[in-house]
Amino acid sequence: MFPLGFYRDKNGVLNVQGIRIDTLSKKYGTPLFIYDTGLMKERYEVFLNTVKNVKGNIHYAVKANDSVNIIKFFGNLGAGADIVSIGEFNKCVAAGIPPDKIIFSGVGKDRNEIEIAIKNNILQFNIESEEELNDIHEIASKLKTTANICLRINPDISPNTHKKISTGEKETKFGIDNEYVFSIYQKLHKLNYINPVGLGVHIGSQIFNFNFFHKAYSNLKTIADKLKNAGFKVPTLDLGGGIGIYYDENKRPDFDAYEKIISDLFLDTEYKLSFEPGRSLIAEAGVLITKVIRNKKNKEKNFIIIDAAMNNLIRPTLYDAYHSIETVKKTSSKEIVADIVGPICETGDFFALNRKFTEVNNNDLLIIRTTGAYSSVMKSNYNSRVDAVEVLIYNGKSYQLKVIDTISDIISKEKIIKFI
Numbered sequence: 001m002f003p004l005g006f007y008r009d010k011n012g013v014l015n016v017q018g019i020r021i022d023t024l025s026k027k028y029g030t031p032l033f034i035y036d037t038g039l040m041k042e043r044y045e046v047f048l049n050t051v052k053n054v055k056g057n058i059h060y061a062v063k064a065n066d067s068v069n070i071i072k073f074f075g076n077l078g079a080g081a082d083i084v085s086i087g088e089f090n091k092c093v094a095a096g097i098p099p100d101k102i103i104f105s106g107v108g109k110d111r112n113e114i115e116i117a118i119k120n121n122i123l124q125f126n127i128e129s130e131e132e133l134n135d136i137h138e139i140a141s142k143l144k145t146t147a148n149i150c151l152r153i154n155p156d157i158s159p160n161t162h163k164k165i166s167t168g169e170k171e172t173k174f175g176i177d178n179e180y181v182f183s184i185y186q187k188l189h190k191l192n193y194i195n196p197v198g199l200g201v202h203i204g205s206q207i208f209n210f211n212f213f214h215k216a217y218s219n220l221k222t223i224a225d226k227l228k229n230a231g232f233k234v235p236t237l238d239l240g241g242g243i244g245i246y247y248d249e250n251k252r253p254d255f256d257a258y259e260k261i262i263s264d265l266f267l268d269t270e271y272k273l274s275f276e277p278g279r280s281l282i283a284e285a286g287v288l289i290t291k292v293i294r295n296k297k298n299k300e301k302n303f304i305i306i307d308a309a310m311n312n313l314i315r316p317t318l319y320d321a322y323h324s325i326e327t328v329k330k331t332s333s334k335e336i337v338a339d340i341v342g343p344i345c346e347t348g349d350f351f352a353l354n355r356k357f358t359e360v361n362n363n364d365l366l367i368i369r370t371t372g373a374y375s376s377v378m379k380s381n382y383n384s385r386v387d388a389v390e391v392l393i394y395n396g397k398s399y400q401l402k403v404i405d406t407i408s409d410i411i412s413k414e415k416i417i418k419f420i
């Protein structure tokens with residue numbers, strides 16, 4: 001048995017499931033995303049254990065990493081899915097997730113997407129406005145098919161995370177204000193072809209102070225209890241995702257603390273609970289391997305220029321996110337302070353600024369850790385860069401996840417106009 005994730009062998013070289021990372025990079029090239037199914041399974045099982053006491057259902061938040069094989073892997077372990085587009089729905093179907101285990105979230109489902117989801121009998125829509133309800137009702141009536149509706153509450157809670165991934169405050173576009181929830185839920189019961197299934201909340205991502213979850217969940221429960229006392233059916237509560245993971249330390253998310261909070265509120269509850277974890281299931285299981293192109297020095301600074309760029313991993317520049325970076329083999333022990341940057345032509349193309357790092361040589365391999373979630377999935381072809389190869393490690397073997405378009409493939413898809 002090998003340690004989970006990416007570990008050093010006795011020669012100090014990084015390995016995954018007994019395979020050397022430098023062997024993988026030789027085979028597939030760089031930049032290269034590698035995912036360890038061992039760690040994915042472990043995280044899934046820990047989460048399952050965390051929600052066992054309250055009999056929670058897990059719906060993997062596909063937006064974190066929408067590779068069909070990754071969805072399929074969690075699906076095989078028993079997960080349903082949380083999606084935000086019909087594109088993600090199609091990926092889930094390709095991954096073998098049955099529509100009756102799929103929750104459709106998102107503030108801007110268009111009419112076409114709503115129609116497809118209803119025709120496929122998805123588990124439920126988590127809706128975010130009365131306007132959306134009216135659209136769904138109209139489409140469901142036309143199709144003479146009932147849509148299951150859950151109202152997502154905006155509890156006006158600021159969970160102290162990055163502004164761009166905080167979703168539970170009044171001024172964000174998400175959810176329905178607390179004060180309207182009761183009346184809209186009542187309205188659901190008067191509509192033909194609408195089946196009210198409950199309430200939901202998701203206040204953001206990368207949350208470490210779990211008191212915010214407690215606050216959001218007890219608010220949800222209070223409103224649900226009130227509705228039930230008034231005679232309405234509220235079978236399910238959707239508690240969303242958002243558990244913070246550690247990018248700077250080798251430490252598991254605090255599932256124990258999360259378990260305490262949900263047990264405190266929901267032990268022996270009648271509500272059927274669903275959870276939508278994304279990052280906490282997949283982030284740590286992925287890494288990005290990259291090669292040093294060259295070192296550059298100017299009067300002020302050292303730069304380590306690598307062959308990965310912000311088109312492969314935009315998190316550092318978009319969210320000021322920290323990702324730990326190491327050499328794949330232990331090299332020089334001399335320390336420098338450097339910016340670790342990509343080749344893209346803008347200053348925002350960086351992975352680390354003023355980072356203490358060992359001196360490296362051209363062609364040395366580096367590992368950028370914790371890039372399983374919100375990394376390859378946010379890629380682009382900016383600067384006409386082709387996608388990074390992605391491989392999954394399963395039972396000690398590597399599997400390439402996708403055929404990568406070469407630059408000729410990309411050009412051949414452009415429709416060339418004859419200008420005269």
Ligand code: LLP
Binds near residue numbers: 063165202240279374
């Ligand atoms: N449910 C809903 C309705 C969501 O919007 C999200 C994430 C999740 C569940 C999953 O949350 P998680 O367990 O992964 O925290 N690109 C950003 C993160 C965006 C999160 C969007 N919504 C990043 O790289 O940090």
